Amino acid sequence: MTVCLLLLSVVAVTAAVPVPRALTRAKWPEREPVVGLWVWQCLVATVLLCCLTALALGAAAVFGTVRAQLFAPAPPAVTAAYDLSSAPLWASALTLLLACGAAWTTAMLGRELVEARRRRSRARAQLRERAPELPAGLPAGRGPLLVLEDEYPDAWWMPGSPPQLIVTTGALQRLTDHQLDAVLTHERGHARARHDWLLHLSTALATGFPRIPLFAHFCDQTHRLVELAADDTASRRCGHLTTALALIELNQHRGVLSCASSHRLLGERVDRLLEPPPRLDRHHRALTTTVAALVPLLPLLITFAPGLTALP
Numbered sequence: 001m002t003v004c005l006l007l008l009s010v011v012a013v014t015a016a017v018p019v020p021r022a023l024t025r026a027k028w029p030e031r032e033p034v035v036g037l038w039v040w041q042c043l044v045a046t047v048l049l050c051c052l053t054a055l056a057l058g059a060a061a062v063f064g065t066v067r068a069q070l071f072a073p074a075p076p077a078v079t080a081a082y083d084l085s086s087a088p089l090w091a092s093a094l095t096l097l098l099a100c101g102a103a104w105t106t107a108m109l110g111r112e113l114v115e116a117r118r119r120r121s122r123a124r125a126q127l128r129e130r131a132p133e134l135p136a137g138l139p140a141g142r143g144p145l146l147v148l149e150d151e152y153p154d155a156w157w158m159p160g161s162p163p164q165l166i167v168t169t170g171a172l173q174r175l176t177d178h179q180l181d182a183v184l185t186h187e188r189g190h191a192r193a194r195h196d197w198l199l200h201l202s203t204a205l206a207t208g209f210p211r212i213p214l215f216a217h218f219c220d221q222t223h224r225l226v227e228l229a230a231d232d233t234a235s236r237r238c239g240h241l242t243t244a245l246a247l248i249e250l251n252q253h254r255g256v257l258s259c260a261s262s263h264r265l266l267g268e269r270v271d272r273l274l275e276p277p278p279r280l281d282r283h284h285r286a287l288t289t290t291v292a293a294l295v296p297l298l299p300l301l302i303t304f305a306p307g308l309t310a311l312p
Contacts, residue, residue: 058095
């Protein structure tokens with residue numbers, strides 16, 4: 001058991017500290033944001049699986065009831081291979097720490113979901129107040145596209161069941177038909193990929209564990225890469241130039257090309273659309289995706305190794 005816990009700790013620390021810092025300096029996620037999002041999710045899954053499996057082993061060593069339930073179907077040789085009869089003091093402390101971390105993570109995820117639902121309810125109430133009066137028999141604010149009377153050009157999507165697209169009359173007046181199609185395709189890309197769940201997860205982990213580099217980088221990169229992925233969805237349908245022009249027209253009053261930190265991502269998105277970076281070839285993309293998918297299996301292989309070697 002001691003060896004398993006040490007290996008799980010090494011894998012978790014490696015995935016949580018040096019790998020995210022190296023990944024943030026890499027240029028290929030900008031070329032393939034969907035693959036980049038997948039790699040970040042695999043890293044987070046690796047750390048969470050390491051903590052979960054270490055918690056299960058530690059609890060089995062400290063509490064006999066947990067050990068009896070966890071290893072009930074296993075042969076006696078498998079139980080003996082883990083050497084859970086005597087738990088050192090540090091294993092008990094680690095188990096308590098991991099249990100507190102699991103409870104805190106659950107609380108942060110629950111709080112983020114509750115807050116997101118509350119914000120969504122407030123936003124829907126405000127939309128019902130701002131939405132124009134519709135003829136009798138037409139449900140206000142229930143269709144897939146809602147038009148608001150507002151001089152400022154804007155468009156966004158609101159998660160829900162079903163997701164709803166909102167566009168202002170200012171956007172309808174300023175954007176051409178092709179540019180409007182690009183904007184709506186961008187927002188539909190967010191809705192189809194359910195980026196809201198990914199944003200909630202990254203925000204909850206970064207809020208709950210702000211000093212862990214993986215979760216801080218995961219939150220920052222997720223907010224960036226989901227926009228790049230939605231831009232790619234729009235550019236494949238409407239073209240890079242049309243999507244870039246739509247982005248400029250939609251955000252010109254916000255200073256899209258300024259150097260302010262809050263607007264820097266918009267400027268990067270415009271530059272990326274006007275000068276598309278070379279994309280990864282098919283084999284490189286498949287290799288990266290496969291390797292990223294195999295990384296979360298490391299905690300399971302480490303955990304099950306003693307049991308597999310003990311089997312006849």
